[in-house]
Amino acid sequence: MVHILGINLPNGALVRLALTNIYGVGHHTARRLCARLQVHDQCKVSDLSPFQITSLASFLSSPATAPPLPRFPLAKPDYVPPPPSVSAKSLIDAFMEHRKTKALKNPDPLKNLKIESELRREIRENIAHQRMIGSYVGRRHAMHLPVRGQNTQSNAKTAKKLNRLGRY
Amino acid sequence: MRPTQAVLKSARSAWKGPYFIPFPNLRDSLANNEPIYTQARACTILPNFVGVKFMVHNGKDFLPVSVTQDMVGHKLGEFSFTKKRFTFKATKK
Numbered sequence: 001m002v003h004i005l006g007i008n009l010p011n012g013a014l015v016r017l018a019l020t021n022i023y024g025v026g027h028h029t030a031r032r033l034c035a036r037l038q039v040h041d042q043c044k045v046s047d048l049s050p051f052q053i054t055s056l057a058s059f060l061s062s063p064a065t066a067p068p069l070p071r072f073p074l075a076k077p078d079y080v081p082p083p084p085s086v087s088a089k090s091l092i093d094a095f096m097e098h099r100k101t102k103a104l105k106n107p108d109p110l111k112n113l114k115i116e117s118e119l120r121r122e123i124r125e126n127i128a129h130q131r132m133i134g135s136y137v138g139r140r141h142a143m144h145l146p147v148r149g150q151n152t153q154s155n156a157k158t159a160k161k162l163n164r165l166g167r168y
Numbered sequence: 169m170r171p172t173q174a175v176l177k178s179a180r181s182a183w184k185g186p187y188f189i190p191f192p193n194l195r196d197s198l199a200n201n202e203p204i205y206t207q208a209r210a211c212t213i214l215p216n217f218v219g220v221k222f223m224v225h226n227g228k229d230f231l232p233v234s235v236t237q238d239m240v241g242h243k244l245g246e247f248s249f250t251k252k253r254f255t256f257k258a259t260k261k
Binding site: 134136 | 236238239242246247249
């Protein structure tokens with residue numbers, strides 16, 4: 001049994017499935033997290049190394065301030081290496097200059113990850129915003145009824161359970 | 169990972185921009201505090217609408233909507249309710 005941020009990850013479960021126990025982490029985000037920690041697809045929670053567990057906990061505690069991953073761009077197939085007479089320093093300078101001008105194509109997908117209490121707070125604030133400006137959405141939340149035009153003659157059980165102003 | 173969602177907070181594509189109706193009498197109504205009667209419920213509330221009073225059609229009559237800063241980005245129709253809660257009428261005696 002591994003505890004991360006007060007959440008149990010059962011030992012026998014696959015890591016990518018166990019991570020979905022965290023509120024705000026689904027299958028897609030769990031796979032991204034595994035890729036970041038270099039955890040393979042069939043790895044179980046019991047197989048995680050202590051370093052991986054601590055790095056996972058430290059990343060999840062503050063995803064926004066986590067250090068960026070190192071990037072090692074691969075050479076294109078048609079790459080022609082410069083002649084050996086060029087000094088290494090000028091090559092590094094040119095590379096750094098190139099990096100500055102080119103915008104990063106794939107930004108970190110987990111940069112804006114919000115989990116657990118932070119995500120719950122965001123949802124609560126969004127509902128409170130709708131209620132404060134007096135829109136139809138806020139009114140439906142206050143009435144514990146579906147927001148997006150669903151039928152209410154029968155059912156609507158999930159909305160009656162969840163749609164309230166102080167949801168969490 | 170769609171940038172358009174982050175920019176506009178809506179499902180509409182970024183190159184189109186928000187859907188809105190140009191109100192020619194916007195400045196006059198802001199100065200004179202006169203409401204603008206409109207049936208354009210789908211019109212997005214722009215930042216220059218703040219402070220203006222609208223009378224938005226709900227299918228039957230015009231309901232007053234006074235725009236505040238927090239309403240920017242929503243639609244005019246969100247504030248003009250189209251449904252009435254059912255209540256039993258008192259029997260006449």
